[in-house]
Amino acid sequence: MNEQRNPWKTPQNVMLILGIVFIAFNLRPAITSVGPLIGIIRGDTGISNGAAGLLNTLPLLAFAALSPLAPAAGQRFGKEKIVYAGLLLLTAGIVLRAAGVLPAVYAGTAMAGGGIAIGNVLLPGVVKERFPQHVGTMTGVYTTSMVLFASAASGLSLPLTNGLDLPWNISLGAWALLCVPALLLWLPQLKVKQDQSSRAAQQEKETPVWRSPLAWQVTFFMGLQSFLFYCLITWLPEILQARGMDAAAAGWLLSLMQFVSLPLSFFIPVLAARLPHQKGIVAGISILYTAGLAGLFIHGSVPVLVLCVILFGLAQGGALSLSLTLLGLRAQTASQASRLSGMAQSLGYLLAAVGPFSAGVLFDMYQSWTSVIVIFIVVTAAMFWTGTKAGEDRYILSS
Numbered sequence: 275m276n277e278q279r280n281p282w283k284t285p286q287n288v289m290l291i292l293g294i295v296f297i298a299f300n301l302r303p304a305i306t307s308v309g310p311l312i313g314i315i316r317g318d319t320g321i322s323n324g325a326a327g328l329l330n331t332l333p334l335l336a337f338a339a340l341s342p343l344a345p346a347a348g349q350r351f352g353k354e355k356i357v358y359a360g361l362l363l364l365t366a367g368i369v370l371r372a373a374g375v376l377p378a379v380y381a382g383t384a385m386a387g388g389g390i391a392i393g394n395v396l397l398p399g400v401v402k403e404r405f406p407q408h409v410g411t412m413t414g415v416y417t418t419s420m421v422l423f424a425s426a427a428s429g430l431s432l433p434l435t436n437g438l439d440l441p442w443n444i445s446l447g448a449w450a451l452l453c454v455p456a457l458l459l460w461l462p463q464l465k466v467k468q469d470q471s472s473r474a475a476q477q478e479k480e481t482p483v484w485r486s487p488l489a490w491q492v493t494f495f496m497g498l499q500s501f502l503f504y505c506l507i508t509w510l511p512e513i514l515q516a517r518g519m520d521a522a523a524a525g526w527l528l529s530l531m532q533f534v535s536l537p538l539s540f541f542i543p544v545l546a547a548r549l550p551h552q553k554g555i556v557a558g559i560s561i562l563y564t565a566g567l568a569g570l571f572i573h574g575s576v577p578v579l580v581l582c583v584i585l586f587g588l589a590q591g592g593a594l595s596l597s598l599t600l601l602g603l604r605a606q607t608a609s610q611a612s613r614l615s616g617m618a619q620s621l622g623y624l625l626a627a628v629g630p631f632s633a634g635v636l637f638d639m640y641q642s643w644t645s646v647i648v649i650f651i652v653v654t655a656a657m658f659w660t661g662t663k664a665g666e667d668r669y670i671l672s673s
Contacts, residue, residue, distance in 0.1 A: 289462050290404060291415070294397065296456035297361060298416040301393050302424030303449040304368055304386040305333050306532070309507050310431040310525035311442045313515075318442065319376060327634030330508040332380060333387025334500070334630075337623035340388045344395040345612040353396045353403070353612070354463035360396075361460065364389025365453040372447025379443065395619050398601040399612030409602040410547025414540040417595040421532055421539045423452070428507070429529025432522055483613045486670040491663040492600050492614065495556075497622030498657035499593035501629040502563065502650060506531070506586055508630040513643045514583075518574050531583045535591025542592045543599040552603075555596055556661030562589035563654045570647050593657070597622075606669050614670055 308315075308329050316326045348356045367385030370378050401412045427449060434445040483489045510531070511524035519527070546552045566585035572578045601618060605611035633646045 286462075287404075289459065291412075293456070293460040293463055294400070294412070294416050295419045296459050297357065297393055297397065298419035299423040300361065300364060300449075300453050300456050301390050301420045303427035303452060304364065304371075304383075304390065304446075305330055305504070306424045306507050306528075307427040307431045307446055307449060309509070309528055310428055310511050310521075311435060311445065312508065312512065313521060314435065314442050321376075323634035323638045324631060325634075327508055327630040327632075328380070329383055330504055331627050331629075331631040332383045333390060334504060334623045334627035336384050336387030337391040337394065338620050338627060340391040341395050341616050341620035341623065343616075344392045345399070345609075345616040348396050348399065348612060349609070352466065353400050354460070354466050357393055357396050357400070358457070358460050358464060360389045360392025361453060361457055362389070363392070365450050365457070368447055368450040368453070372443050372450070374441060374443030391619065391623075395615045396612060398598060398615045399608050402602050402605065402611040403608035406608075410543045410545075410599060413547075413599045413602060414543035414595065417543060417598055418536055418540040421535050421591060421594070424507075425529050425532025425535070428532055429526055432525045436522075481671050483610065483617050483670055488604060488664065488666070488668055489614055489617055489670045491660050492597075492604055492670070493618040493621050494625070494660040495600070495622075495657060495664040496597045496618040497625030498653055498660060499559075499590075499597050500622055500626035501653055502657070503590055503594060504626050505629040505633050505646075505650065506590070509633050509637075509643075509646070510583070510586070512637075513570060513647075514579060516643055517570070517572075517579055519576070519579065527580065527583045530580075531587040531590065534584050534587030535594075538588055538591030539595045542595045546596055546599045547603065551667045552596060552600070552665035553662045555592060556658060556665050559589050559592040559596070560654055560658035560661070562586075562592070563657075564651060567647055567651050567654065571644070596661075600664055604664070604668065604670050606671070610669075610671060 312326050315321070315329070316323070344356060364386050367382045367389060369382070370385060371382030373379070397416060398413070401409055401416070405412045431445055434440055434448060435442050507528070511521065511528050514524040514527060515521060542555060546555060562585045566582040566589065569578050569582035601615045602611050605614050636646050637643060
């Protein structure tokens with residue numbers, strides 16, 4: 275009981291928290307390091323904008339494919355072991371991508387996405403199971419850790435490539451080094467015995483989360499906020515350059531966007547866990563996104579563009595952390611949280627996968643970002659509607 279009140283004070287839990295933090299460090303750089311290098315990759319390989327957008331669409335397709343499988347694998351073999359397997363898959367994918375040959379780049383990107391998917395899906399279940407009284411705080415901790423290195427990867431991609439005169443593929447491959455401490459820190463968790471109450475688990479299986487309208491609302495909120503996140507991660511540097519910025523400044527603004535999201539990444543889960551419902555948070559996120567997108571219609575004003583990027587950062591920090599927090603808040607057990615996470619991240623990321631690719635295709639068709647920005651505004655409105663439903667104080671399988 276005392277351990278639940280003070281979960282940070284036992285050596286085992288300190289190691290667990292460190293492991294969660296370092297795994298979270300690795301759940302975005304393989305994706306966010308690509309956006310600032312899109313122009314270089316496209317110029318070096320001769321691929322189209324649509325094919326370049328596929329580099330950030332493939333991980334999302336991998337998320338969609340593996341997310342439904344991860345909860346069952348975690349139930350059977352232990353969440354901690356499957357998280358470790360996902361980390362190994364992520365590391366192998368990043369290393370393969372460093373080969374620089376297009377088939378290897380695409381295959382490595384898909385593998386890295388599969389590894390990230392496993393961590394994305396199972397970490398909420400690990401948190402719900404191991405820190406049931408501190409879901410908001412622990413979600414804030416790992417979301418902030420995730421966003422911290424997502425932003426670092428965006429900001430360092432071009433300096434690694436240009437400043438150190440590295441080929442773009444080596445710059446992308448360098449992020450495999452970050453996986454090493456995570457692999458070492460997670461080793462103690464492989465010895466954790468699964469506490470399975472098979473009777474309860476069996477009973478829960480009889481009611482699939484897919485039948486819950488609330489689970490679908492959480493899923494669509496997850497998907498629509500991810501749609502906006504991955505579109506901006508992939509194409510914001512190009513949009514900013516079209517508005518008059520140079521490539522290096524656009525890359526650093528992408529990094530700034532993610533650094534700005536850090537405070538809300540931690541604060542929103544803690545606040546959300548204490549509120550009776552989360553509708554007000556959803557409304558605030560939607561207003562921030564809409565204001566930032568409206569500002570992108572203004573050409574040639576650097577201060578306005580910087581303000582837009584800051585608004586996007588605040589909105590993303592709130593949206594991502596809230597969507598992950600809802601996976602724990604709308605579930606009554608760790609098993610439900612894992613299965614809701616699998617559903618939300620499978621279908622949600624399948625929806626998000628449409629984003630970067632379709633935005634690139636739209637730009638290729640019209641040679642203008644205006645139609646793309648309009649679609650982003652429509653997606654924001656849909657995110658607001660589903661988010662207010664997902665934010666209601668209910669459980670997915672309660673009658």
